[in-house]
Amino acid sequence: MFLGALKLEFQGRDIVSIEDFSREEINHILDVSSSMEPLSSKGSDMLKGKILATLFFEPSTRTRLSFEAAMLKLGGSNIGLDSEIASIKKGENLADTVRTVENYADAIALRHILEGAAKLAAEFSKVPVINAGTGAEEHPTQAFIDLYTIRKEKGKIDGLKIALMGDLRYGRTVHSLAYALALFNIELYLVSPESLRMRKDVLQTIKTKIPVTEDANLETIMPQIDVLYVTRIQRERFPDAAEYAKLKGAYKIDLKTLHNAKKDMIILHPLPRIDEIEAEVDNTPQARYFQQVGNGVVVRMALLALVLGAVK
Amino acid sequence: MFLGALKLEFQGRDIVSIEDFSREEINHILDVSSSMEPLSSKGSDMLKGKILATLFFEPSTRTRLSFEAAMLKLGGSNIGLDSEIASIKKGENLADTVRTVENYADAIALRHILEGAAKLAAEFSKVPVINAGTGAEEHPTQAFIDLYTIRKEKGKIDGLKIALMGDLRYGRTVHSLAYALALFNIELYLVSPESLRMRKDVLQTIKTKIPVTEDANLETIMPQIDVLYVTRIQRERFPDAAEYAKLKGAYKIDLKTLHNAKKDMIILHPLPRIDEIEAEVDNTPQARYFQQVGNGVVVRMALLALVLGAVK
């Protein structure tokens, strides 16, 4: 029965949505990411001669630099366009842009303000398209990074109690992550203001697979949870400044919030943070968000090597 | 009689205007482009250690990415500045910028809003300057790409009937292309609104060399032509929105327009297109504009390799 092994085919594949990946495929991506750790420091020629085009129609320095570093560490190189320049080019549709850029590059990493942009790009592109964040829905590479960080820090994913906190409605990283976590045997806790609760469609899907505690109280669950995943609450989501200030304050992590946390609990955050995690937390043993950034490079190395056929 | 061969000297040469090149030299550039096809997919170290500076004082993602991809595929690398940044630097003159950047790079690809900018840059620069589009007049590398695509698709250039359509007055690609085509034994048809007719100076030059049919009717010539070169008609050229809408509609290609076209006619476009070619045309056997984009890379590989002395 080689069925599982036979299904794992990544070369030429698009990375559009986390929902396209099985638990087995995710585990394989995490294994390959792990094998990239030594190459991340000593370098490799695995992707020599390969070019990644980073098409960022919405700015995201962090994600772009992470993809570029991943490519360079595997011996490849980068070309790209940024939102400022792209915005000038108004008029051309995404399909034409993709059919142009596929002539210049071996893969495309696409960031776009519109949901569905990566899917559309993948349909038109001859080369693999990697979704680097689109709309409010999908950010699959960040989800792989989150999973990798959890597995690396905790040694496993199954059996953990994981809390997602902050803006669960518009924050795109939590949607991709929630879908992925639902493939593992975990217990999920959702901590957010009423108006920023997890989207109904996401919630419905994951509730059929794992136990989910909605509207959890952070102080109450703190002693039990193994992973606390914090996200930003953005000013723009609130018409009322006073309302924003009040809510923001209630979803902030500081040393006091952590007083009853497990010693080996870990705090993650997709970054950038504004002030939802106080600087005093940075030096606690629980803080892992900067390590998470570093993991971003090896996970993207793995994804690039896989879709470009450099590893199986 | 080694006369021809002796004249072909490209190392260190600037690519400022298509008018600086003889028919023999153009053919040589197309031959070298052809030899770049295999290197485009498998890569090369031909320009290892060489640096191209892309100075784009006017945005053009497509042309910049194409040059960068060409450089990378030959093992070289890129540095560059974009219009946004450059605009901040106001105050410094182009001559000083060039005398600075020549210290950082082995060649310069320059895009500028002003005619004559590439010529000026070439006069001051110790390293070869390649005109990547200046003013409304010159875009020589695009002309080489157009010629290469015609020769590759039709097997030859001599003997063809070629129509240029759209904005023949301000569109810079058609001027460079018209000059170049006049060196071959072709018949030229010009199809454009009254107000966007081919510039007088260009017309005068080419009419002394090849038969030119001005103000041709597209439907009438469609059954005879071998190449249809379409360009954008830009809104900004018209004070009157209604006038623009009317004209634009008359210079649009769709399946109906093509009903009496030759089966082996080819449609080219320098891209980006807005809506002058309908999406339904993309899957016709005539559509070649996305292949044309791909040819941009091999032609620019050839030009870079030639001026940097990596090939003869």
Next chain:
Amino acid sequence: MFLGALKLEFQGRDIVSIEDFSREEINHILDVSSSMEPLSSKGSDMLKGKILATLFFEPSTRTRLSFEAAMLKLGGSNIGLDSEIASIKKGENLADTVRTVENYADAIALRHILEGAAKLAAEFSKVPVINAGTGAEEHPTQAFIDLYTIRKEKGKIDGLKIALMGDLRYGRTVHSLAYALALFNIELYLVSPESLRMRKDVLQTIKTKIPVTEDANLETIMPQIDVLYVTRIQRERFPDAAEYAKLKGAYKIDLKTLHNAKKDMIILHPLPRIDEIEAEVDNTPQARYFQQVGNGVVVRMALLALVLGAVK
């Protein structure tokens, strides 16, 4: 007595302020720069696999391109963000940006509008931080370039008579340069408008070490000086346009100004210039400001190779 040799340790070191360097260390950096001259033209793999992140929160095309060229000539590569993009990312503090980017790169070149930014970044960064210009105070790599150019052109630094001219108050290059020159046995002449005199704190420090003539008259000192270092006088420094026009005219170099200069005197300028050196001066034997730009690459190659441990 290996004392001196033992002190010279550059691997992993930050380049924040010129004041952190001894005369011996500066001389060593200039020697290593000299050894980079052949590598600058023929290339090297000394930094293969290494990545420099250029974080430019204030635009400076020249400095950024110079760092990037240096990295490429040593076989390394670059990732970076520009001020336009960075400005969007408002909200994240510099410490977080640094702790993110250190995961992507082996060294960081930082340009920032605020004094102290490089120092702060160096405190948080695991990888070496190179100050690429911060606030009005420090631009240490430019100072190394200036010293290198003087030593290369004049064969030595000790014993020279050097004039600094223009905006000595706000121009950041002259502060770093003045500190560095004070470590050598030189005579310094300061030529500037009353309102743009050298900052008091800088002046006090250097006057304890070398003879300084304040408020020198350019015509009087011209026959004696070996080096004339010219800087821009920026419009923004003056509330009054008439005052600006008058002063600017008085601190301009043309052929007439140079009539009584030594034949082997050299003119330097950190560039970009506006009009404080007339174009007619460019072809005099004294003009060395474009060579100075070229020296920027070898000096930055040396600094990168040193802090990344590729040379001792």
